[in-house]
Amino acid sequence: MADTHSGEIVAELEHVSRVYRMGSAEVRALDDFSFVFKRGEYWAVMGSSGSGKSTLLNILGCLDRPSEGQYRVRGTPTSQLDDDALSDVRSRELGFVFQSYNLIPQLDVLENILVPLFYQDDPPADGEQRARRLADRVGLGKRLEHRPTELSGGQQQRVAIARALVNDPALILADEATGNLDSQTALEILALFDELHAEGKTIVLVTHEPDVAARAERVLRLKDGKIESVYENRKVQA
Amino acid sequence: MKRASLWRTVRLGVSSLLLHKLRSALTTLGVLFGTSSVIAMLAIGEGASEKAQAEIRLLGSQNVILRSVKPREDFASNQQTRVNSYGLTDSDYERVSATFPGVGRVVPVREIYEEVRRGSRAMNPRVLACPPVYRDVTGRQVLEGRWITDQDERGIANVCVLSDEVARYLFPVEAPLGQTVKVGADYYTVVGTLMPRTRQRSDAPGAGEQTQAEVFIPLETGRKWYGNLQVKMRSGSREMEEVELHEVVIEVDQPDSVPTVAAAAREMLSRYHTQKDYEVVVPLEQLLLAEKTKRIFNLVLGSIASISLLVGGIGIMNVMLATVTERTREIGIRRALGAKRRHIVTQFLVETVVLSVGGGLLGVALGLIVPLIVEHFADMPTVITPSAPILAFLISAGVGVVFGIYPAWRAANMDPVEALRHE
Ligand SMILES: Nc1ncnc2c1ncn2[C@@H]1O[C@H](COP(=O)(O)OP(=O)(O)OP(=O)(O)O)[C@@H](O)[C@H]1O
Ligand SMILES: [Mg+2]
Numbered sequence: 016m017a018d019t020h021s022g023e024i025v026a027e028l029e030h031v032s033r034v035y036r037m038g039s040a041e042v043r044a045l046d047d048f049s050f051v052f053k054r055g056e057y058w059a060v061m062g063s064s065g066s067g068k069s070t071l072l073n074i075l076g077c078l079d080r081p082s083e084g085q086y087r088v089r090g091t092p093t094s095q096l097d098d099d100a101l102s103d104v105r106s107r108e109l110g111f112v113f114q115s116y117n118l119i120p121q122l123d124v125l126e127n128i129l130v131p132l133f134y135q136d137d138p139p140a141d142g143e144q145r146a147r148r149l150a151d152r153v154g155l156g157k158r159l160e161h162r163p164t165e166l167s168g169g170q171q172q173r174v175a176i177a178r179a180l181v182n183d184p185a186l187i188l189a190d191e192a193t194g195n196l197d198s199q200t201a202l203e204i205l206a207l208f209d210e211l212h213a214e215g216k217t218i219v220l221v222t223h224e225p226d227v228a229a230r231a232e233r234v235l236r237l238k239d240g241k242i243e244s245v246y247e248n249r250k251v252q253a
Numbered sequence: 254m255k256r257a258s259l260w261r262t263v264r265l266g267v268s269s270l271l272l273h274k275l276r277s278a279l280t281t282l283g284v285l286f287g288t289s290s291v292i293a294m295l296a297i298g299e300g301a302s303e304k305a306q307a308e309i310r311l312l313g314s315q316n317v318i319l320r321s322v323k324p325r326e327d328f329a330s331n332q333q334t335r336v337n338s339y340g341l342t343d344s345d346y347e348r349v350s351a352t353f354p355g356v357g358r359v360v361p362v363r364e365i366y367e368e369v370r371r372g373s374r375a376m377n378p379r380v381l382a383c384p385p386v387y388r389d390v391t392g393r394q395v396l397e398g399r400w401i402t403d404q405d406e407r408g409i410a411n412v413c414v415l416s417d418e419v420a421r422y423l424f425p426v427e428a429p430l431g432q433t434v435k436v437g438a439d440y441y442t443v444v445g446t447l448m449p450r451t452r453q454r455s456d457a458p459g460a461g462e463q464t465q466a467e468v469f470i471p472l473e474t475g476r477k478w479y480g481n482l483q484v485k486m487r488s489g490s491r492e493m494e495e496v497e498l499h500e501v502v503i504e505v506d507q508p509d510s511v512p513t514v515a516a517a518a519r520e521m522l523s524r525y526h527t528q529k530d531y532e533v534v535v536p537l538e539q540l541l542l543a544e545k546t547k548r549i550f551n552l553v554l555g556s557i558a559s560i561s562l563l564v565g566g567i568g569i570m571n572v573m574l575a576t577v578t579e580r581t582r583e584i585g586i587r588r589a590l591g592a593k594r595r596h597i598v599t600q601f602l603v604e605t606v607v608l609s610v611g612g613g614l615l616g617v618a619l620g621l622i623v624p625l626i627v628e629h630f631a632d633m634p635t636v637i638t639p640s641a642p643i644l645a646f647l648i649s650a651g652v653g654v655v656f657g658i659y660p661a662w663r664a665a666n667m668d669p670v671e672a673l674r675h676e
Contacts, residue, residue, distance in 0.1 A: 078589055078669045099593045106591020117586045117673070121268050133258065134591035178590070 023054040024090070025185050025217050026075055031084035033070050033240070044070040046240035047084070052186070052219060057212040059231035060221045067240040068221045069190055075219060076109055076188045077101045089185055106134045110179030112189035116171040118163035124150060124174050125159040131182045142181070149177035153207065169200035176207055187211065189220045193227055205230050259603075266604035269576075280572045281612030283565020284652055287558050288613045288645040292620025292637070294554030295644075297627060298547040300635035305543030309536045313392055315508055317515050318534040319345070319501040319522070323494075336482070339530035340496040345522065349503060353517055355510035360387045362500035363475045366485045367437030369468055371423035378419050378466035380436055381500075382475020390504045398430045398445030405444075405471040412474075413441040416467040417449035434468075439478060441470060511537045562648065565612065566656035573605050573660035584664050585672025594665040601664050605657025606650055613649020617642045 033045040044067045052058065052075075060068050073079035074086055077093060086093045088104055096104065110131075111117075118127045128146040132138040139145070150156050153173035155166075163171055172192065179187055189208070193201035205227065212218055212232065220231060228234050229248055236243040270277040321340025343361070350359040365380040381387075388400045396417065405412050413434065420429045420443075429443045449465070485492045505514045515535045522531050577584070584597055621642065624635035 073670050076589065078673070099595075102588070102591050102593040105589060111589050113673070117582070117589075119583055119586060121265065121272060130587065131590045133261070134587075134593065134596055182591075 024051055025054050025088070026052040027087045028074070028081075029085045029087075031074065031081040031086055033067075033074060033079065034082040043240050045074070045081070048240065048242065049084075050235070050242065052217060054185070054217055055212075055215045057208070057218045057232040058220065059228035059234045060219060060237065061223070061225075061228050061234060062237035062243065064223075066237040068237055070240070071237070072188050072190050072219065072221055075186065076111060077104050102134070103136070106131050107182060108185045110182065110184035110187040112172070112175050112179050112187065112192045114191040114194040116163070116168065116175050116195075118171055118174055118178075120163055123160050123162055124155055124166070127163065127174055128178045128181050130178060135182065146177070146181055149180050150174070153177045167200075168196055169203060172196065172200075172204055173207070176204070180211070185217060187216055187218045189218065191221055191223065193222070193224075201227070259599075262600055262603045263607065265600065266607045269580075269604060270607060276572065277608060277611075280569055280608055281565075281615065283561050283568050284609045284612030284649050285565070285616040285619065287561035287565050287652070288616025288649045289618075289620035289623055290554045290558035290561060291645040291648060292617060292641045293623040293627070293635075294551055294558060295641040296620075296624035296635040296637045297550045297554070297633060299638060299641075300624070300628070300633060301543045301547045301550070303636050304634045305536075305540040309540055313390065313502075313504070314537055314540070315505045315511060316390065316536060317503040317505060317511065317518055318536075319349075319503070319518060320532050320534060321496050321499050322530055322532045324528045324530045336493040336495055338495040339528070341498040341501055341531055342525075343497050345525065346498055346501050348521055348525075349501060349518065353503070353514060355506050355514055357504040357506050358386050358390055359504070360384060360390050360502040361472065361498050362387065362502065363472065363479075363496075364499040365436065365470075365475055365479045366483050366494075367479070369419065369423070370435040371432070374423050374425075376419065376422055376466060378416070378468050380468045380470065380475075382470050382472045382479075384472045387469070387502070390502050394448040396446045396448045397428075398443070400445055401469060401471050406473050409473045409477050410471060411439060411441045412444045412471065414445040414447060414469040415443055416447045416465060418466045419468055420446040422466075436468065436470065437479070508537065511535065562652055566609070566652045569605055569608055569653065570656040570660060572608075573601060573657060574663065576604070577601060577660050577664040580664075581667060581672045581675040584667055585669050585675065588667075588669035589673060597665040598661045601661035602654065602657045605660065606653035609649050609653030609656070610646070613646050613652075616649060617645050620645060 028048055028050045031045055031048045032043055035042040035044060046067075048067075048071070060071065062068050070079070074081055077088065077096075080086075080093065088108055091104070093101065093104070119130065122130070125143070125146055128149060129142060132142040132146075147156065147159070150159055153176055155170060155173055155177070158166065158170070163174070166174065172195075175192075179189075192208075193204050196204060208218060208220065209230065218231075220227070222228055231248060233245065233247050235245055319341055323337060324339055346359065346361045349356065360383060363382040365382060367380055368375050368377055369380065383401070384406060385401050385403055387393075388395075393400075395414075398414070400414055401412065404410070413436065415423070415429060415434075423429065423434060424432065429446055432443050433440045434443060435441070447467075481497055482493060482495050485494050503514060503518065505511050512535075515533060515538065518533050522533065587597065587600075621637060624637060627633055628635050
């Protein structure tokens with residue numbers, strides 16, 4: 016495992032709360048939540064519906080801001096960042112994989128993979144090469160010119176994973192990434208995550224399914240916006 | 254990189270629009286008609302004023318011209334006498350020069366219906382018998398030699414001055430000065446040629462039939478050798494015509510007096526002529542008329558243009574708002590993947606501008622065709638200045654920007670989390 020980097024803090028939440036006010040009612044989707052994600056870790060986030068998993072992921076992904084507390088990405092406090100700077104963090108440090116794939120329908124496979132680089136201020140010169148290599152890696156090297164509608168769900172999710180990797184992110188965030196897939200395809204996608212983990216990527220994967228959570232290295236269980244339990248999976252294979 | 258990414262944004266915009274071809278095409282119609290009206294408006298207005306200016310150039314802005322016009326055929330009388338007697342009289346001329354206030358020089362002109370020959374070359378220019386002052390009053394300029402003089406008049410000299418067109422045709426090789434030409438049965442010595450008076454494309458052929466082929470001889474010479482009674486060959490049959498004066502050119506002292514003099518002339522002629530065998534041509538009136546036509550056209554087409562552009566712009570905005578809603582999720586995805594607000598603004602603004610500029614380009618094409626059709630069927634001259642299509646194009650792009658800003662702003666200010674959850 017990537018021990019060279021272990022210990023470096025990728026994402027850090029300090030007393031983070033996310034409060035939704037609906038009239039007089041108040042929902043604390045995250046409640047005084049403190050946690051640290053370190054480089055190379057592979058976390059599964061579990062919890063019943065409404066426990067705050069997506070809220071956590073949105074804050075980790077700089078799509079949402081804490082109502083209280085501080086969130087730091089690689090040491091940078093996000094409360095001091097404006098909208099543009101948060102977008103910058105997303106395009107440079109983060110990779111998203113969604114439940115419903117979320118590819119852009121007008122773009123072909125290669126263009127979809129390239130989107131995050133398109134929004135970087137100075138994108139790498141070898142971006143397209145990298146995108147092609149990633150497409151190869153997820154097994155879609157021969158479908159570069161296909162539109163998302165011409166691909167199966169599993170293939171679309173592979174493209175989404177390639178897209179999440181193209182900017183070489185510090186943190187990969189996946190919200191129920193296998194939720195829409197049949198079990199066989201889900202296993203293939205999980206195998207891909209395993210590979211990424213083996214390469215030392217930091218992954219946070221939200222899931223409902225214990226089978227999926229069992230593939231991760233560690234499990235974080237939420238309840239009512241708070242940590243219910245944290246435990247490490249015992250791996251059969253090294 | 255910046256340029257490449259803009260180019261990519263444009264391509265993306267085009268491909269997004271192509272997903273809904275019919276919708277995009279219909280959306281551009283308003284701008285299409287708007288821009289074409291702008292061009293048509295400018296072309297027709299410009300044409301009207303150029304026509305008027307050409308008119309003035311030919312006739313003189315301070316002149317009032319009286320012309321003999323053959324009244325409508327009266328078969329009964331025509332058959333009996335076989336002589337058409339009509340038109341301006343010497344007494345008309347005297348009344349004008351003696352009694353009209355505000356009048357400068359008054360020039361009587363006779364037209365002689367004869368062929369002009371030089372050797373084997375023959376043509377039928379307007380042969381005008383006129384006093385020397387004619388040149389001054391109508392602003393013609395001598396190219397070579399001289400103009401008709403008082404001495405020519407007194408001596409009833411057989412001399413002539415040729416317009417450029419006639420000189421070129423009858424004397425393709427030699428210099429015309431000092432040579433002789435034959436007008437009807439008589440020989441005339443060429444004493445001068447005139448500068449060409451360039452006829453504009455837009456000069457209306459209908460306005461008093463000003464041909465450029467003209468031969469001038471002294472008035473007295475014309476009176477002496479060709480009486481009032483002339484034979485005119487007309488579609489194979491001979492016709493006798495009795496006309497004392499074909500034209501009387503009145504030079505008015507001041508531009509302000511032109512309408513008064515014109516009114517007085519109309520008054521006088523209607524009192525002394527039992528039939529309408531004359532016309533009064535007032536170039537200044539034509540200018541005013543042209544200006545009025547231009548104003549009316551500008552008003553009508555200008556309103557059509559602005560309404561079309563407004564409606565077209567609102568249509569585009571409406572479609573873009575629908576597009577933004579429809580593509581909320583795409584916006585969320587792009588924001589999640591690192592798009593800044595300005596990226597989203599640019600994307601939708603570019604799309605709107607592509608729509609409106611597309612309509613604008615088609616509008617320019619249509620706007621270039623419409624004046625041709627107007628010219629052909631409505632017999633109105635049109636002039637397309639190069640700035641018109643450019644202006645129209647810029648207006649269409651402007652419409653895209655103005656009406657695209659709000660939808661783009663809406664798109665850019667969506668909450669990414671909400672947008673991702675949309676559907
Ligand atoms: N925009 C919102 N407005 C109001 N309340 C919200 C909003 N978003 C989330 N919540 C509330 O916050 C709480 C946590 O929601 P969250 O989406 O994080 O749950 P989750 O763990 O992802 O659930 P699921 O497993 O169903 O996806 C829920 O009670 C939810 O109703
Ligand atoms: Mg959720």
